[in-house]
Amino acid sequence: MLCCYAGLDKEKLDELQKLEKKLGKTLLAFQCHDTKMEKLNQTEMSEIQELEKRLGFQLVAVQK
Numbered sequence: 001m002l003c004c005y006a007g008l009d010k011e012k013l014d015e016l017q018k019l020e021k022k023l024g025k026t027l028l029a030f031q032c033h034d035t036k037m038e039k040l041n042q043t044e045m046s047e048i049q050e051l052e053k054r055l056g057f058q059l060v061a062v063q064k
Contacts, residue, residue: 005030008029037060044061
């Protein structure tokens with residue numbers, strides 16, 4: 001399972017912000033997707049790790 005920030009339309013974002021204001025808390029919206037991780041060889045893993053370092057975030061290889 002892979003989770004990421006949810007894409008919210010204006011209506012959903014408004015609802016979220018209304019509850020945040022009411023609670024006085026910051027809320028993050030996530031969506032989870034059932035995914036299967038791709039198997040990588042050492043060369044592929046090294047290339048991905050190099051790109052992660054350059055970009056400053058984590059990458060995940062998944063099956064299509």
